[in-house]
Amino acid sequence: MAVRVVGFDGDDTLWHSETRFHVTQGEFRDLLKRHVPDADIDARLAEMEMANLSIYGYGVKSFTLSMLETAIELTGARIPASDLEVILGWGKRMLMQPTELLPGVEETLRLLATGHDLVLITKGDLFDQESKLARSGLGDLFLGVEILSEKNTDTYRGVFRRRGIDPAGFVMVGNSLRSDVVPVVAAGGRAVHIPYEVTWEHERVPEDQLPTDGWLRIERIAELPEVLESL
Template identity: 50%
Template sequence: MLTTIGFDADDTLWQNEAYFRLTQERFADLLRDHAEPQHLSERLLEAERRNIGAYGFGVKGFTLSMIETAIEVTEGRVPASVISEILGSGRAMLDHPVELLPHARDAVEALAQSHRIVLITKGDLLHQERKLAQSGLGDLFHAVEIVSDKTAQTYQNVFARHGTGPEQALMVGNSLKSDVIPAIEAGGFGVYVPHGVTWALESADEPQGHPRYASMADLSTLPEFVRSTR
């Protein structure tokens, strides 16, 4: 029987990717005289891929990657005013109020009554802590793990530290690459709850047919699924 439930945070419990998309549209508008939107998007994605190892995941790394891309596509001629606008966009993302997704609170509250609940998220430490505090969900979690990346080893360690091991744990999230597949590889269950457009660097194929994999449209059916899983 399952004893531990892991929840992803961004785009599983609250909105996140939509703000990145809006900021990227603003970025394209700022540099419209220097690069076509599609080309700029490709260059930005290349920069993000290069910089993950140095900056990690989250708004700060995204902002630095935008600045780097702006310098590259303008061949070093990007105006200081544009850099200032990019920095302002990054600060606005960091300050944006938390918007819980439908059924998030109900699912966490229901499962917290019967299982050990762990928030497992990656990104900037201070920003994730701030979002959790603003969400009003913080007191429902038995533990919070803000990690640099999500791998099978990550889930083995977290579920051993805060539960009875990955074999009796389930991870739920909107990313197949980060939330679902490595949790299954660790020996646990993975539940995929897609949300909007997935960041290109988080794309992966569904492990269709795997006995420890499930997908659902939203979190409303998660508590019943957990109760019925053996």
């Protein structure tokens, strides 16, 4: 069946995101090293993020709260409030940075929007994602926006139901095998994987757990129109 609806992930598919987390995490590591030189700061922060995921969900605000909690815990609550203030400032900076589109995104979306319905399907913090989309200048190209607390087979099925989408005519495009490929194929749709330069550990999937068909991988979003034609 021809592709009628194309779903796009936002973070690291349309605009840069993970590299910003990496930069901030590097600054966090440097700051905490001054207080606790021997601590494995990255490992503790990663554990904290996972433990907090079910409480705060995804996004920059959750990441900021996890940095604060890690800083307080690793220093035995001796970190000065002025350093906590610095960490809060990093969170605000991340939330206010301009949305930086990946190469080829705008041209490709404009091209595809003429023959397909485009839907942005992303997870994370509602306010942050809506604000990023508004700053991206791409808002008008999307017929709809779905911000999900988690991307799994059930939540994709919910999107199909709400929007009257036939999964056989749906393709999801994204950088995460775990969020954008595996659950979509399981829900009867197809997927195009476009890897980003950095992958958050949480989004990785072992090769043997990947579906054998129903998805393919391209290197750049500019290849997408041709690929969709061939499907």
